[in-house]
Amino acid sequence: MWELSLAIFGLFGLARSCDPLHAQAHGINLVCCSLNHSLTPSCEFSSLCQETCSCFLTITRDLDCKLELLGSANEPYKWLDHKPNSLPMICRQPNLPNPDAPYTIVIENSNESLTHSFLLGSCSKTVTSLTFQHYHKLYDSIDFGECFPRLASFQVVLLQRTKANFHGSLRNLKNLKVLSLVNVDFDFWLQPSPFINTITYIHIENSSITELPKWLSTSKSLSTVYLKGTSISSLTPVAQLPAVKSLKLSHNLIENLHRLLFVSPFLIHVDLSYNQITSFASHTFSKCIDLRVLDLTGNPIKMLPYKPFAKNIKLKWLKLSRTNITTLTPDHFYGLNALKTLSLSRMPIQSISPYSFVPLKSLRYLDMDSCNLTKIPQAVTANCHLARLNVANNMLHRSSSMPPEVMAMLSGLSQLRIEGNPLTEFPASFLLISRENFRLLRQLLHSTMTLPVWLREPCTPYYWSMHLANRTNNLKSFVNQYSEMRMLKSGLGYCKEQYDWMLEQMEVYRELEKNSGCYSLRRLRSSLSSKPVPKISKNSTNSLILSIPHDLSSPAFHIPILLLISLCANFLLLFSILMCSIMACRMEKGVDSV
Ligand SMILES: *[C@@H]1O[C@H](CO)[C@@H](O)[C@H](O)[C@H]1NC(C)=O
Numbered sequence: 199m200w201e202l203s204l205a206i207f208g209l210f211g212l213a214r215s216c217d218p219l220h221a222q223a224h225g226i227n228l229v230c231c232s233l234n235h236s237l238t239p240s241c242e243f244s245s246l247c248q249e250t251c252s253c254f255l256t257i258t259r260d261l262d263c264k265l266e267l268l269g270s271a272n273e274p275y276k277w278l279d280h281k282p283n284s285l286p287m288i289c290r291q292p293n294l295p296n297p298d299a300p301y302t303i304v305i306e307n308s309n310e311s312l313t314h315s316f317l318l319g320s321c322s323k324t325v326t327s328l329t330f331q332h333y334h335k336l337y338d339s340i341d342f343g344e345c346f347p348r349l350a351s352f353q354v355v356l357l358q359r360t361k362a363n364f365h366g367s368l369r370n371l372k373n374l375k376v377l378s379l380v381n382v383d384f385d386f387w388l389q390p391s392p393f394i395n396t397i398t399y400i401h402i403e404n405s406s407i408t409e410l411p412k413w414l415s416t417s418k419s420l421s422t423v424y425l426k427g428t429s430i431s432s433l434t435p436v437a438q439l440p441a442v443k444s445l446k447l448s449h450n451l452i453e454n455l456h457r458l459l460f461v462s463p464f465l466i467h468v469d470l471s472y473n474q475i476t477s478f479a480s481h482t483f484s485k486c487i488d489l490r491v492l493d494l495t496g497n498p499i500k501m502l503p504y505k506p507f508a509k510n511i512k513l514k515w516l517k518l519s520r521t522n523i524t525t526l527t528p529d530h531f532y533g534l535n536a537l538k539t540l541s542l543s544r545m546p547i548q549s550i551s552p553y554s555f556v557p558l559k560s561l562r563y564l565d566m567d568s569c570n571l572t573k574i575p576q577a578v579t580a581n582c583h584l585a586r587l588n589v590a591n592n593m594l595h596r597s598s599s600m601p602p603e604v605m606a607m608l609s610g611l612s613q614l615r616i617e618g619n620p621l622t623e624f625p626a627s628f629l630l631i632s633r634e635n636f637r638l639l640r641q642l643l644h645s646t647m648t649l650p651v652w653l654r655e656p657c658t659p660y661y662w663s664m665h666l667a668n669r670t671n672n673l674k675s676f677v678n679q680y681s682e683m684r685m686l687k688s689g690l691g692y693c694k695e696q697y698d699w700m701l702e703q704m705e706v707y708r709e710l711e712k713n714s715g716c717y718s719l720r721r722l723r724s725s726l727s728s729k730p731v732p733k734i735s736k737n738s739t740n741s742l743i744l745s746i747p748h749d750l751s752s753p754a755f756h757i758p759i760l761l762l763i764s765l766c767a768n769f770l771l772l773f774s775i776l777m778c779s780i781m782a783c784r785m786e787k788g789v790d791s792v
C-alpha cells in the first residue's frame with residue numbers, strides 16, 4: 199500500500215513540478231526547463247530544453263559562496279528566473295530548484311575548496327552527469343557513489359596533465375555508463391566496482407596508466423573502449439570483453455597480440471594503429487565475424503600469419519599502411535570477400551604474388567602510395583570492381599613500369615594516381631586508356647605534366663595532343679599548343695611515327711580492354727599460361743623507340759639518340775622511295791622497250 203501511494207505520488211510530483219528558470223548568480227549558471235515548461239523565448243539556453251524536465255548547472259571561475267554559516271541563520275537561498283539574487287549563498291546549502299529533475303553539472307576553472315563544498319551540498323540522487331574541466335585532488339575525497347548514486351556520466355577532460363586518485367571516489371558508483379578521462383594520470387583499483395554491470399563507454403586519453411584491471415573484462419555492457427596515448431601494453435582484459443563493439447586503441451604501447459583472441463562476436467571496429475605490435479596470429483581475429491574496419495597502421499609487423507582474416511567475411515576496410523610487411527600472398531587475404539578498401543601505403547613491399555588480391559572480390563580502392571614499387575604489380579588486375587588505384591610516390595620510372603597487360607585491365611578505373619614517380623619514359627600503355635574514360639585521361643594527362651617525362655621526353659606533349667586529337671571535350675585544350683605544325687617545326691616529326699607505332703603495339707592489348715572486366719582477365723590468364731604475351735623489353739629492336747636505354751645521370755643523353763634514329767629512319771624512307779621510283783622508272787622503260 200505504502201509503495202503504491204508513494205509511486206503515485208512520485209508520478210504526480212514528476213508531472214507537476216518543473217519550474218523553468220535561467221539564473222546567473224554567485225558564479226553559477228543554472229538552466230532548468232522542459233518542452234512543456236519552456237524558458238522565455240528570448241533566452242539563449244532555450245535549445246537545452248528536453249521532453250522531460252532537466253537542469254544544467256555550470257560552476258564558473260567566479261564561484262562565490264560562503265563556506266561557513268555566519269551569524270544569524272540565513273533564509274534558504276532562492277534561484278530566480280532572469281533576475282539576480284545577491285543574497286549570500288552557503289556552499290553546503292545551495293537549495294537547488296527542481297529537486298527531482300536530472301542534473302548535468304559542469305565544473306569550470308573554479309576555486310577548489312568552494313567547489314568541493316558546493317558539490318557536497320548538491321549531493322542528491324538526481325545528478326546524472328558530472329564533467330570536470332579542471333581537477334583538484336580535493337575532489338578525490340568525495341565518494342561520488344555515495345553522494346550521486348544515479349551518476350551515469352563521469353568525465354574529467356583537462357587541457358594539462360594532472361594527477362588524480364579515483365580509488366575512493368569512483369569505486370562505489372553503481373549506475374555509471376560513461377567514464378571519460380583525458381589528460382589524467384591515474385590507476386584503476388583492484389576490486390571490481392558495481393558499475394561493471396552498467397558501464398558502456400570508457401575513454402582514457404593521454405594518461406600514464408599502464409594497465410586496465412582484470413575485473414573490467416567481465417563487463418557485459420561495455421561496448422566501446424577508447425584508449426589513446428596511454429602506456430598500456432597488454433590488451434588481455436579488453437580482448438576478453440564479451441560484448442564489446444568498438445575498440446579504438448591507437449597510440450598506446452600495445453605489444454604482441456600472439457596469445458590474444460578477441461572473443462566478442464559483436465566487434466565492428468578495431469583500431470590498433472601506432473602501437474608496438476610486431477605480430478598477431480591466425481586466431482587473433484577469428485571470432486570477430488562482424489568486423490567491418492581493422493586498422494593496424496604504423497605497427498612494426500614484419501609478416502602476416504597464415505590466413506589471418508579467414509573468418510572476417512564482413513571486413514570492409516583493412517589498413518596495413520606503415521607496417522614492415524614485405525611479402526603478400528593470396529592466403530593473407532583469404533576470406534576477405536567483402537573488403538572494399540585495402541591500404542598498403544608506405545609498406546616496404548618486396549614481393550606481391552600475382553594472385554595476392556584474388557580473394558578480394560569486392561575491392562574498390564587499393565592504396566599503394568609510397569611503397570617503392572618499380573612496376574605496377576600484375577596482382578592489381580585481379581579485382582573486377584577496382585575503381586581507384588593509388589601508386590603515387592613510388593619508383594615507377596620506365597615505360598615498362600606500367601606494363602600494357604596491366605594497364606589494359608585498368609582502363610575502366612575512375613582514379614589512377616601516379617604523381618610523384620620518377621617516370622622518364624612515356625609508357626605506350628597510356629594509349630590503352632579508353633578515350634571514353636575522360637576522367638581518367640584527364641588525371642593521367644595532368645599527372646604526366648608534373649613528372650620528369652614531360653621534359654625529358656620531348657614527344658610526350660605531342661603524344662597526348664595526337665591521342666586527344668579527335669576529342670571535342672576541353673581535355674584537348676590542355677595540349678592544343680602542341681600542334682602538328684609546332685611538332686614539325688621543332689624537328690619532332692618522328693613523334694608521329696612513334697605514336698603510330700605505339701598504337702600498333704598496343705593493339706593486341708586493346709583487345710583485352712574491349713572485353714574488359716573479369717571475362718577478359720580470365721582470357722589473359724589462360725593466354726598467359728599457354729603462351730607468353732609478347733613483351734616489350736628494352737633489348738628488342740622494335741622497342742628502341744619506346745624505351746631508349748639511357749643513363750639517368752645524363753638527362754640529355756637520349757634526345758640526340760632519338761634524333762639520330764629518326765634521321766636514320768627518315769633517310770631510309772627517302773632512300774627507299776628514291777630506289778622504288780628509280781626501279782619503277784626502269785621497269786616502265788623496260789616495258790616500253792619490250
Ligand atoms: C506536454 O503538454 C501536452 C499538451 O499540453 C501533453 O499532451 C503532454 O503529455 C505534455 N508532455 C509532458 C512530458 O508533460
Ligand SMILES: *[C@@H]1O[C@H](CO)[C@@H](O)[C@H](O)[C@H]1NC(C)=O
Nearest residue numbers: 263265308309310311312313
Ligand atoms: C578559494 O577560496 C578560499 C575561501 O574563499 C580561499 O581561502 C582560497 O585562497 C581560494 N583558493 C584559491 C586558489 O583562490
Ligand SMILES: *[C@@H]1O[C@H](CO)[C@@H](O)[C@H](O)[C@H]1NC(C)=O
Nearest residue numbers: 356357358380381403404427
Ligand atoms: C594528448 O597529448 C598530445 C601530445 O602530448 C597532444 O597533442 C594532444 O592534444 C593531447 N590530447 C588531448 C585530447 O588533449
Ligand SMILES: *[C@@H]1O[C@H](CO)[C@@H](O)[C@H](O)[C@H]1NC(C)=O
Nearest residue numbers: 476497498499500521522546
Ligand atoms: C620497421 O621498418 C622501419 C623502416 O622501414 C625500421 O626503421 C624499423 O626498425 C623496422 N622495425 C622493426 C621492428 O623491424
Ligand SMILES: *[C@@H]1O[C@H](CO)[C@@H](O)[C@H](O)[C@H]1NC(C)=O
Nearest residue numbers: 543544545546547568569570
Ligand atoms: C623507399 O626507399 C627509400 C630510399 O631507399 C627509403 O628511405 C624508404 O624507407 C623506402 N620506403 C619504404 C616504404 O620501404
Ligand SMILES: *[C@@H]1O[C@H](CO)[C@@H](O)[C@H](O)[C@H]1NC(C)=O
Nearest residue numbers: 633663664665666667668669
Ligand atoms: C582523327 O580523325 C581522323 C579522320 O577523321 C583519323 O584519320 C584519325 O586517325 C583520327 N585520329 C585519332 C587519334 O583517332
Ligand SMILES: *[C@@H]1O[C@H](CO)[C@@H](O)[C@H](O)[C@H]1NC(C)=O
Nearest residue numbers: 598733734735736737738739
Ligand atoms: C633481353 O633482356 C632480358 C632482360 O630484360 C635478358 O634476359 C635477355 O637475355 C636479353 N636478350 C638479349 C638478346 O640481350
